[in-house]
Amino acid sequence: MNTAIVIEETVHYPIPVETNFDEENEFYHDQRLVNLAGDLIDRYPHLFAHLLNEKVAYLWKAKGPKRRDGSKVLGKTSKANSLLQHFGEVKWVVWLAAEACWEYDFTDKEVEATLFHELLHLQYNPDNGETYLAHHDVEAFVEEIKEYGTWKADLDRMKKAMIQLGLFKVA
Numbered sequence: 001m002n003t004a005i006v007i008e009e010t011v012h013y014p015i016p017v018e019t020n021f022d023e024e025n026e027f028y029h030d031q032r033l034v035n036l037a038g039d040l041i042d043r044y045p046h047l048f049a050h051l052l053n054e055k056v057a058y059l060w061k062a063k064g065p066k067r068r069d070g071s072k073v074l075g076k077t078s079k080a081n082s083l084l085q086h087f088g089e090v091k092w093v094v095w096l097a098a099e100a101c102w103e104y105d106f107t108d109k110e111v112e113a114t115l116f117h118e119l120l121h122l123q124y125n126p127d128n129g130e131t132y133l134a135h136h137d138v139e140a141f142v143e144e145i146k147e148y149g150t151w152k153a154d155l156d157r158m159k160k161a162m163i164q165l166g167l168f169k170v171a
Helices: 031-043 045-053 082-088 098-103 108-120 142-148 153-164
Strands: 027-029 056-061 075-079 092-097 122-125 130-133
Touching (some): 031 045, 031 056, 031 108, 045 108, 045 122, 075 108, 092 098, 092 108, 098 108, 108 122
Antiparallel strands (some): 075 092, 122 130
């Protein structure tokens, strides 16, 4: 009896290299990143349908900043400054850090997850019909959770979501 062994190949997203950037331009427009954002918006309309009416620039940044602990920022979502809004007709800017994605050897799935995370910062307020820049759902330290558990509402919501997804067992 022949048994086929299936090996899943890891696919690496074509992250721009240093030659795509220069001293005068630390950002790079890549249509594949724009298309990936469009795919995410189409796949998750309950989260992102409002972005179809927004002017968003999706860019690669040569290097993102480092955090105080030395880890690298993977991406950022921000409101475009007034000059960009006036001339570029762009209201929001979403960038991913090419150097960090290369260094961490990101797969397609990891680039997609990073872009998904950045898109989640662009939330819709149905009361005023505006898109706004949202903060993260959870603010916590691992040691805090080890010591006190899910002691506040945001941590409890995260715990319930993780249990529902089967990410850990209920004690």
